[in-house]
Amino acid sequence: SELDITIASIYVEDALHFRNVPFRPDKLALYQVYQSKAIRYLFVVFPALLLGLALVENPAVKVLEVHWQAIFALELVCLIACASRVFHLRLCLQRGDFWSDVKNCAIMGSIFIMFVDMMVWLGYKVGEEKEVIRVSRILRPLLIINFSDNRNLRKLLRNIKKTVVDVLSVLVLIFLFIAIFAMMATKFFERRSLLDPHGDPYLDNFWDSYWNLYVLMTTANSPDVSLPAFRSEQAFFVFFMPFSVITTFVLMNILLAVVYKHYKMHLLEEVKVDVGIIQSNLFKAFSLLKDTNTDHISKNVWLKAYKDLGCPDNLQNLYWDYMVPNDELPGISLQAFFKITDLLSSEIEVVITKKTWLELNFPFIYNSSFSCYLRCAIEHFAFTLVYDALIVANAIVLSVQNAPAFLEDLFLALFNLEIILKIYTFGPRKFAKTAWNCYDCLVIWSATIFSLVVDVEGLHDTKNEEMSALFLDMVLTLRVLRLLKLLLSIPQLRLIVSTLMQIIPSMGSYALLLFLFYYSYAILGMELFAGKIINDTVNCGREELNGTDFVAENYCVLSFNNILYSFVILWTLTLVNQWHILTEGFVAVTSKASRLYFLSFHVLVVLIILNIFLAFVIEAFMLQI
Amino acid sequence: SELDITIASIYVEDALHFRNVPFRPDKLALYQVYQSKAIRYLFVVFPALLLGLALVENPAVKVLEVHWQAIFALELVCLIACASRVFHLRLCLQRGDFWSDVKNCAIMGSIFIMFVDMMVWLGYKVGEEKEVIRVSRILRPLLIINFSDNRNLRKLLRNIKKTVVDVLSVLVLIFLFIAIFAMMATKFFERRSLLDPHGDPYLDNFWDSYWNLYVLMTTANSPDVSLPAFRSEQAFFVFFMPFSVITTFVLMNILLAVVYKHYKMHLLEEVKVDVGIIQSNLFKAFSLLKDTNTDHISKNVWLKAYKDLGCPDNLQNLYWDYMVPNDELPGISLQAFFKITDLLSSEIEVVITKKTWLELNFPFIYNSSFSCYLRCAIEHFAFTLVYDALIVANAIVLSVQNAPAFLEDLFLALFNLEIILKIYTFGPRKFAKTAWNCYDCLVIWSATIFSLVVDVEGLHDTKNEEMSALFLDMVLTLRVLRLLKLLLSIPQLRLIVSTLMQIIPSMGSYALLLFLFYYSYAILGMELFAGKIINDTVNCGREELNGTDFVAENYCVLSFNNILYSFVILWTLTLVNQWHILTEGFVAVTSKASRLYFLSFHVLVVLIILNIFLAFVIEAFMLQI
Numbered sequence A, B: 001s002e003l004d005i006t007i008a009s010i011y012v013e014d015a016l017h018f019r020n021v022p023f024r025p026d027k028l029a030l031y032q033v034y035q036s037k038a039i040r041y042l043f044v045v046f047p048a049l050l051l052g053l054a055l056v057e058n059p060a061v062k063v064l065e066v067h068w069q070a071i072f073a074l075e076l077v078c079l080i081a082c083a084s085r086v087f088h089l090r091l092c093l094q095r096g097d098f099w100s101d102v103k104n105c106a107i108m109g110s111i112f113i114m115f116v117d118m119m120v121w122l123g124y125k126v127g128e129e130k131e132v133i134r135v136s137r138i139l140r141p142l143l144i145i146n147f148s149d150n151r152n153l154r155k156l157l158r159n160i161k162k163t164v165v166d167v168l169s170v171l172v173l174i175f176l177f178i179a180i181f182a183m184m185a186t187k188f189f190e191r192r193s194l195l196d197p198h199g200d201p202y203l204d205n206f207w208d209s210y211w212n213l214y215v216l217m218t219t220a221n222s223p224d225v226s227l228p229a230f231r232s233e234q235a236f237f238v239f240f241m242p243f244s245v246i247t248t249f250v251l252m253n254i255l256l257a258v259v260y261k262h263y264k265m266h267l268l269e270e271v272k273v274d275v276g277i278i279q280s281n282l283f284k285a286f287s288l289l290k291d292t293n294t295d296h297i298s299k300n301v302w303l304k305a306y307k308d309l310g311c312p313d314n315l316q317n318l319y320w321d322y323m324v325p326n327d328e329l330p331g332i333s334l335q336a337f338f339k340i341t342d343l344l345s346s347e348i349e350v351v352i353t354k355k356t357w358l359e360l361n362f363p364f365i366y367n368s369s370f371s372c373y374l375r376c377a378i379e380h381f382a383f384t385l386v387y388d389a390l391i392v393a394n395a396i397v398l399s400v401q402n403a404p405a406f407l408e409d410l411f412l413a414l415f416n417l418e419i420i421l422k423i424y425t426f427g428p429r430k431f432a433k434t435a436w437n438c439y440d441c442l443v444i445w446s447a448t449i450f451s452l453v454v455d456v457e458g459l460h461d462t463k464n465e466e467m468s469a470l471f472l473d474m475v476l477t478l479r480v481l482r483l484l485k486l487l488l489s490i491p492q493l494r495l496i497v498s499t500l501m502q503i504i505p506s507m508g509s510y511a512l513l514l515f516l517f518y519y520s521y522a523i524l525g526m527e528l529f530a531g532k533i534i535n536d537t538v539n540c541g542r543e544e545l546n547g548t549d550f551v552a553e554n555y556c557v558l559s560f561n562n563i564l565y566s567f568v569i570l571w572t573l574t575l576v577n578q579w580h581i582l583t584e585g586f587v588a589v590t591s592k593a594s595r596l597y598f599l600s601f602h603v604l605v606v607l608i609i610l611n612i613f614l615a616f617v618i619e620a621f622m623l624q625i
């Protein structure tokens, strides 16, 4: 029965974390270790390291280049670590339960492929020292997603998978629609033999027309693509205008509408799945804990389980009373037991109004009439108003060119005074509880220290001066951001901003997913395009690029030459603007097939992921405002 | 009582059209004339003419230039016509009722301003012959909106007005957020004195930074605006990236979410207003028609009112039975009377299966065994399949370069055969009921006639050849569009397309509103920028434009030199891409204040109207799929 109580508490724990692991009761201790916080946090490190390898692998970020053997060793360690964690889980489960989980198969599969890939790499390196394509690196995000305990991330991915299936018909509609217009364009312009601004034939074959019309749908080549036609015959406006209306404003809107519709639907499904997991876990726990005669959990058993759950000692009676409001009941019923997640997931905080350190130790000062007067003034809303005005004044002074330097010191002194006065009035503990206060401290104190150091030491060599200028800029930036605090005092904005704050954690999942997605595309991009474009050279170092828009727009700095550059270019592609010029640059140094890389990125990121994100924001505001 | 019945029938009529006009019962006949279809349609002509004047007014479309006196006369006629219609309404109403309607005040006001403006114009023309600014033309769309009977348009405008008020706080948030980042950018870059690609100072003052960051929010100058900073210090990526994330992907999404939220809310309000109008009208009608003893409408009275409503004779018993299902009732109750709008607005169609002309007159042919066999074959789904395949094959042949000419004739013959066979089987009446069949006839017959004419006559001079090529292209275009029919046969797409078809009428209101909006902006744009940029000259005819992107991108063809060009450039601005380059072009030939014109257009059209349109599409799909 002691064991049963422990098992039950683990079920409750799993319910709280929405875990659905059918662990073997005889491997209880092993499973507890597997799920312990320390181990879980430790095993976040290895996937992160694995991802981080891209910084040092070939093509590496210049300052971080490392010998390949070090990379090989590190990668091996990471893989072994990941494999060991999965093996740990395998020991806790029945063979069937382990392999029936697609997640585990995916992890084992990816680790195996990566291992084989490493061996091939080793073979090549030991043998001919020739550079080898390491495609398995694309799989790393897949490993991370399956490996991670981040439920939100996996949920999001599930939602995306389902939504993709649903919106496939809209995507097909879009692609077919463009195909029809591409046919018409080809028919129009092949006989006219117009030239585009580079003197190349204009929309004279199907695939080029298709590509250009797809880009036009994204508006990136508007109005340029229509101008040669428009100049030759102004009536062609009635070809391009309807195309834009229908694709950009109707089909894209329909895509979003369908994505939103299905996103909302799947959200509901996910909630049902979560409730199902919680209930099945709690039911298992209840079955273990209940008294078989009364079908209720007795107080005795409850108190033991309560200890196993690691809840605060002083609340056990509160919990009991909440679940057993009627003393005539023999204990906790199944119905009442289901309430336990509400109790455990809500943080019950005992609010104690503590006296400040100053009030306790020097009451004669703190409670003197002058001090009372001062504290009243500081707590008055006018004090906040004055300092809000000072923040604005400071921002204006910052943005005015050549403002007198003493003003800057004055503002710093005033803001320091504010912090001291606030700490005096509210005490350090209460002061630090407001996030904005901490932010103010960080910003003001770092600026103060920095200006003191500069005043005392001075800055001699130019290198130092540059670094200090950059640091000063950062501090200034952070200070100007305090203006955002003022926005919050506008009532109409507070609602919007508070909703925004509430969805930031969920937005983190989107950011992480996008990061992993970028990572795979960056690796693929580096395999395809690394070194093809060289910055700071004429025509980006390639004769083929001579005369292209890519060179004309000075985009040589946007390349796939290392993982950081790749992220920058992928970010640029995410913003869509000029993506066709970037594409044409890489097409020029490779082949037209490269368009597929950029096209697929656009479809997956802009059409699907960003639309799902938009659906998420809309739904958040629909539920909250 | 006869009069009462007529008045009641007018109330019912007004309820059907959601009109809420408190006409004077003693001016009944006048009001009936006012609302008669013929008069209503006639008075659509004058506002349309008034709008059309922009084609011939200075700066006129070249081929349409007209002497100013003709324009003056035409405008006067239009104004007098509009005024007379309002005067007509004034006669039907009490003084107070007329002036308490803001709509009427707006119409009278606009007509008065336009009239004064015309007199000033006349004065200038008669006196000095100097060109004069005619700002009142901007008011024309306002007149149209208030003048028109298009309820959807006014509803839409009301919704936009309300939504603008609601999203104002989000717009303020966006503008303030950009201001904060603009301050930071100024602080960063004024000390670095970087240069942009044109060699101008880079983000070194607040207003330029603000403008560039606003444009960056629209992604139009991405990545160009960040490249000078990125090249000098790659860490600046962390300034521009968060800005883009927050503005483009968070604030813009929030804007849409808030617009959608409020759009949905206002939609509900509008429905309530409509129901209110219907009910108050019907209540007034019922009060006039009811028997004061029984509080019901007797059958006698009903039959007279029914005639006044102009309903089909053969349905009067059906209507009666629908509203009085129980014979024991003394007549139509108020509750039942409210159902009348359902009856009158739904088109009850008597379906009669008629024999085809051929079957009636030549049954021995139509019913011969060969004919039966043939008809079975045509009605079989394989027939449709074969012709679907032919449409695809035809489209492919059209899009292949240099396909043999005889194939084209073959396809035409086959499609003609299809039409004949279908008419033979279904009869012309049933055939013509399907919109696609009519479309096919139009396309195929015009192509057939055209190719016959060309074969017989030949084309001699080049002018003719060019025109015929354009005509042929149009016919081909229409034919390729038949592929869209095929898309409808995919079940997953049918749902989407059917929803799309259902919202097309409402989309018409958006199109009309956007057109009127464009019109005002086009007039304003012509007053500000007409003639400033000249096509087909070096540097667009202006020294100031030398070296700008506007010239480099060959945008001289995009100007405000007449109303049609203005629409093209406003359309380009609606697609957002390159709008900053267009703006800089017009800024270069005027002043930086011109940015306000383009900025306000972007805020009103892209941020507000297009987002409301997007909300409308989303809501349509939420309700229908």
Ligand code: NA
Residues within 6 Å of the ligand: A219, A220, A576, A577, A578, B219, B220, B576, B577, B578
């Ligand atoms: Na763009």
